[in-house]
Amino acid sequence: MSWKDIPLPPGFSRGLTVGAIEIGNDVGLFLMGIVAAQVFSYYRQFSRDPFYIRLGVAFVFVFDLVHTVLLSKVIYFYTIVGPCDPLALDHIDRNLSISIPFLGLVALIVQTMYCLRVLRITESTILALGCWSLALARFSMHLYxxxxxxxxxxxxxxxxxxxxxxxxxxxxxxxxxADIAICVCITVGLWSRKTGFERTDKLVDKVIAWTIGTGFLPTVIGIVEIITYEIMPKNFIWMGLWWTMSKFLSISLMTSLHQRTAYSKNGTDFSMALGASSGGTSNFATGLRFPVDKSHEVSGIRMELSTVTKSELRDPERDSFHYKPEGVMSIGYEDESRIGAAV
Structure with missing residues (x-):
């Protein structure tokens, strides 16, 4: 008897169940490779970030990797063991159950980092706690x-x-x-902090676009998951999407952390660190160091940015650094490393 002759539970389709999660697993493995490359690049470029941010990135990567391994074992169970045992296709493999809290941990860490950013941008504890309460509720429901x-x-x-x-x-x-609330809070907070300087405002618009872009995919995936689970509970299309959710969250976080590189290439003095200042900062573009205003030594996540002109950036005669900002504003990351480049 071939595996095609093995009966399935009522209402189940082999293509829309095992097939859906196998496709989801393949996509997840591909995305995990992207996450690994982003994490490797992050530790090479931003080794001076605060310890707790680097530790958070490590936890996200490890939990996401464990989640991927567990789901790969689930695929093995349903595609190798399942065809030989009709009852196995209706059995919840324990690796699938164990993988749920690891997705919850990835989501909790990523959204906690974003909530800290909400706190720095909006300066509203209520908004930050509101967003974090949704993230915590999500994790609680994953455990349940x-x-x-x-x-x-x-x-x-x-x-x-x-x-x-x-x-x-x-x-x-x-x-x-939680994804929608965080995105809205950051976007509105950034919009309200426009300075009126053309270059700075254009940069704020770019940061807003980045914010919406990095939060777009996890939000859309979540909405589609809800719809497919609600209207098609007897197939695993929603589970195939769920298979990839942790990867999109990890990619969203790592893309956000890499933003400072993109902006420095665009010619912006872009300060972006994620922890307490050490009293001096390293200029990524020039290798120079200059003191940091002690008033900016706060915990959490904050970023300062300003635009400079080519003539303001460096004096070749004296090899000195001249910094004359058009405008300075906080967009959610604390000052740790200042990136200077010509506009």
Whole structure:
């Protein structure tokens, strides 16, 4: 008897179940490679970032890697063991259940970093805590869904069980709501801090576009997950999307951390660090060092930016650095390393 002759639970399609999660796993493996490259690049370029930010990036990478390994073992179970055992196709593999909290941990760390950025930009503890409460609720629902997955054991039971359906839907909704809230808060906060200087305002517009762009994919994936899970619970299209969610969150964070390189190439004096200042900063473009105003030595996430002209940047005769900003503003990262380049 071939695997095609093996009966499936009522309402299940092999192509829309095993096929969907296998495609999701393949896409996830590809995205994991991108995450690994971004993390490697980050540690090479930004080794002077505060320890807790570098540690956070390490945790995100490790948790995402564990999540990927567990889901690859799930694929092995359903594609190798499953065809030989009809009952296995309706069984929730324990690796699938264990992978849920690792996705929750990745999401919690990434969204916590963004919430710190919300705090620095908006200077509103209420908004930051509001966004973080949604992130924390998401993680709590991931833990609850993990418990229900171990209890249910059967895919058919889990899908038809209202508690499991409600718990999983709540985790998806909280995560999407957190992504949207963070993006809106950062965007509005940046918009309200425009200085009236043309170059600075253009840069703010670029940062807003980056903010929307980096948060767009996780938000869209979350919305599509909710829709597909709600209208098509008996196929695993939503699970194939869920397979990739942690990767999109990791890529979003790493892209955000790499923004300072992009802006320095555009000719902007771009200060972006993610922790306490050390009393002096390194200029990435020139290798020079100059003192930091002690008033900027605050914890959390803050970024300062300004634009300079070519003539203001360096005096070849005296080999000195002249800094005459058109405007200075905070856009969510603390001053640790100043990047100078010509406009």
């Amino acid at each position: 869904s993990t418990y229900l997955a171990f209890v249910a054991k059967s895919l058919h039971t889990a899908i038809t069980w209202k508690r499991f359906h409600g718990g999983l839907l709540a985790s998806l909704a909280c995560g999407t709501a």
